[in-house]
Amino acid sequence: MPTLVEPSLAVHRSFLEAWGELEPHEERWMGAGGLNDQWTRAEAEDPEQFAQLIDAILAEADEETEMPSELVHQTVLWFVEADQWLGRLSIRHRLTPALLELGGHIGYVVRPSARRKGYATQMLVQSLPFAARLGIDPALVTCDSDNEPSRKVIQAAGGELEDERHGKLRFWVPTRVS
Template sequence: MAPVELVAPDPRLHRSWTEVVAEFGGVGATMHGSGWLFESFEDVSLARLERLVEQLRRDGEGLPWTGGVVRCDYLWIVEGDELVGFLALRHSLTDALRRDGGHIGYAVRPSRRGEGIATRALGLALERSAALGLDRVLLTCDDDNEASWRTMLSHGAVLEDVVDGKRRYWIATGR
């Protein structure tokens, strides 16, 4: 088994990306961490992916929908040549991100859940967060998303509160 890595979105993984999109049902709203929260994916052509990757690069320079402008690293979780998930690492927080979203969001493709991929990817994201100078990061998840909050707890997350069905956890980066 290849190690889990975080890489920049890459059109060379087009075949794997189309498989992931199909697993998520082709609906961008279910692909948390992908950066494509408002997309639908009827068109999964290589040309469309190339445009989306370029859009992510631009959006990462300053997310407008977060209640302010926030820099974000959109990353793909890969094992070898297989795309296994998505991760977004936001460099700062707005009020909207403090309520829902936090610094880090992630999603693992349904067929690969339960294998510890999110746990390994979150560990890599915490290392990146420390390198950015963040002492601690906020992560949120739905109250009923036990897999996600258990992933956070495995990295020492401390529950701050549960508001409107959202759990909010802080994790020290070890910086």
């Protein structure tokens, strides 16, 4: 069964294959978001560079890591089954005004060849205890107002629609089981 795990070298080849499947606007999900958003797929092919990418991703979760002022710390988890990289999920530790409006606490992507198998729902549900441990409850999760599959994922995880702003649906998802 696929599970959310910390990024590791174990899925290097599959990670690269997934990167190759993504559209250019989705590629941002593959690297470290704030510390070095200049990673390229070619660089990630080198095992040493890939290890550095993982280190940068893990550093983003460390509250001691200095982040650019416009970014927040985030915990990045990879959704894997054996050595297969299926997706990525990010939990932002706090919300800036912009994230409160548009981005939310949790974002996710599933590689194209693994879509429509229920993985996004599994990822979001599995992420909720991680968010709770970070003191997030409830978590804000957003999606484009015309993204029916993502809306269904969020609702299946217990999301309650608050409103629509700037073309985004805003849902609050409880992270603690009562």
